[in-house]
Amino acid sequence: MPSNSSRDGALLVLNSGSSSIKFTVFRIGGEGDDIVTLFSGQLTGIGTNAEFSVKDTAGVSLARESWADRDTGGVAPLLHDLIAWIRARLPDLPLLAAGHRVVHGGAGFHHPVRVTDRVLDELEALVPLAPLHQPQNVSAIRVLAESFGDLPQIACFDTAFHHSEPAVARTYGLPRVLSERGLMRYGFHGLSYEFIARHLGETLPEVAKGRVVVAHLGNGSSLCALKDGRSIDTTMGFSALEGVPMGTRSGSIDAGILLYLMRQMGMDADALEHLLYHECGLLGVSGISNDMRVLLESDRPEAREAVDLFCYHVAKEIGALSSALAGLDALVFTAGIGEHSAPVRSRICSYLGFLGITLDEAANDRGEASIAAPGSLPVYIIGTNEEFMIARHAVSVLNARNAA
Ligand SMILES: Nc1ncnc2c1ncn2[C@@H]1O[C@H](COP(=O)(O)OP(=O)(O)O)[C@@H](O)[C@H]1O
Numbered sequence: 001m002p003s004n005s006s007r008d009g010a011l012l013v014l015n016s017g018s019s020s021i022k023f024t025v026f027r028i029g030g031e032g033d034d035i036v037t038l039f040s041g042q043l044t045g046i047g048t049n050a051e052f053s054v055k056d057t058a059g060v061s062l063a064r065e066s067w068a069d070r071d072t073g074g075v076a077p078l079l080h081d082l083i084a085w086i087r088a089r090l091p092d093l094p095l096l097a098a099g100h101r102v103v104h105g106g107a108g109f110h111h112p113v114r115v116t117d118r119v120l121d122e123l124e125a126l127v128p129l130a131p132l133h134q135p136q137n138v139s140a141i142r143v144l145a146e147s148f149g150d151l152p153q154i155a156c157f158d159t160a161f162h163h164s165e166p167a168v169a170r171t172y173g174l175p176r177v178l179s180e181r182g183l184m185r186y187g188f189h190g191l192s193y194e195f196i197a198r199h200l201g202e203t204l205p206e207v208a209k210g211r212v213v214v215a216h217l218g219n220g221s222s223l224c225a226l227k228d229g230r231s232i233d234t235t236m237g238f239s240a241l242e243g244v245p246m247g248t249r250s251g252s253i254d255a256g257i258l259l260y261l262m263r264q265m266g267m268d269a270d271a272l273e274h275l276l277y278h279e280c281g282l283l284g285v286s287g288i289s290n291d292m293r294v295l296l297e298s299d300r301p302e303a304r305e306a307v308d309l310f311c312y313h314v315a316k317e318i319g320a321l322s323s324a325l326a327g328l329d330a331l332v333f334t335a336g337i338g339e340h341s342a343p344v345r346s347r348i349c350s351y352l353g354f355l356g357i358t359l360d361e362a363a364n365d366r367g368e369a370s371i372a373a374p375g376s377l378p379v380y381i382i383g384t385n386e387e388f389m390i391a392r393h394a395v396s397v398l399n400a401r402n403a404a
């Protein structure tokens with residue numbers, strides 16, 4: 001266990017999803033405001049058969065336990081036991097704060113904030129805008145607020161990084177009165193894009209100053225156009241449904257389909273929401289799975305069609321975002337699929353010769369950090385770390401408060 005000074009403490013970062021909670025514990029408050037990752041883990045299968053697992057930074061398992069016995073409705077008992085486990089593991093390191101990924105910050109939250117009762121109510125009001133994510137984000141904060149009232153909590157928003165986008169990228173072709181009521185493009189995965197922009201700034205400053213498209217391809221997928229490290233456009237919009245087809249989400253579809261489904265097939269809002277968030281994308285097209293690994297291993301034509309559709313749309317968006325940037329200087333792949341799937345990266349890049357992109361297929365197969373062929377525009381694989389970005393924000397908010 002790392003040594004600690006009297007100012008040291010632990011920061012718990014939570015990324016709460018519909019059936020899983022990912023967490024990372026950092027040591028903060030040391031010399032120079034270092035942020036040191038101690039361990040990461042997840043609670044999976046929440047609501048059915050919760051399982052708790054933790055690994056240290058070398059990937060060595062610290063725990064793997066069934067917590068089905070305390071999976072008795074709601075996340076409260078699971079979060080209590082998670083905090084008890086952390087305290088037992090770090091008896092000399094007080095828990096100083098919790099940082100949360102909150103998917104939707106709406107029109108009001110452009111920066112990370114310390115959570116108060118009023119903030120919590122405002123986050124709750126945004127649930128309809130992100131029904132797949134926001135309820136879990138808010139309930140994790142609420143449980144900690146109710147049980148550990150004096151624990152500072154910091155909310156960090158997926159939408160905030162996109163606040164720099166120009167109005168033309170954020171506006172739909174809707175009547176002005178609706179745009180003014182908040183029906184606009186917010187964009188998501190901002191903590192991931194912010195991490196990538198910072199990483200590029202630190203490791204490849206010349207690239208970071210240029211025009212970069214980042215493809216965050218995970219269970220939820222989106223792409224972002226970065227100019228000089230700032231977001232100028234992104235593929236997700238008002239909700240996390242817009243853009244490319246995803247694991248179970250449709251991506252962009254003709255709005256006329258919704259009218260058809262309502263009128264001709266009698267679907268109401270709940271049925272549409274379930275269809276669009278849970279039954280579409282890779283799962284819907286393949287009829288097999290939402291998991292890219294399963295589809296790539298399958299020899300069924302439906303699996304191939306789903307993978308092809310995904311790659312086609314990602315490539316098309318790279319072209320569209322290159323137009324928004326008036327050119328392209330580099331392409332970055334990140335997140336579960338982007339970091340780990342050589343065949344998907346290869347298939348996407350097979351469309352992009354016209355942009356000057358050719359992959360070094362051997363480097364791509366090996367998953368190297370730089371995978372472009374000689375003479376090509378640079379193409380990078382960068383591991384994202386939303387939790388680290390949240391930790392940085394949480395420390396800034398805590399320090400600003402202490403200085404005030
Ligand atoms: N080696 C791999 N090849 C292809 N896909 C992978 C691989 N490893 C992970 N994935 C995909 O990454 C997805 C999860 O990505 P991740 O960014 O962790 O998602 P999220 O944070 O949205 O839950 C899974 O759907 C899985 O299909």
Ligand SMILES: CC(=O)OP(=O)(O)O
Pocket residue numbers: 103133158188189218219220221240
């Ligand atoms: C916003 C979003 O799609 O998040 P995730 O990738 O975690 O589902």
Ligand SMILES: [Mg+2]
Pocket residue numbers: 218219220
């Ligand atoms: Mg994710």
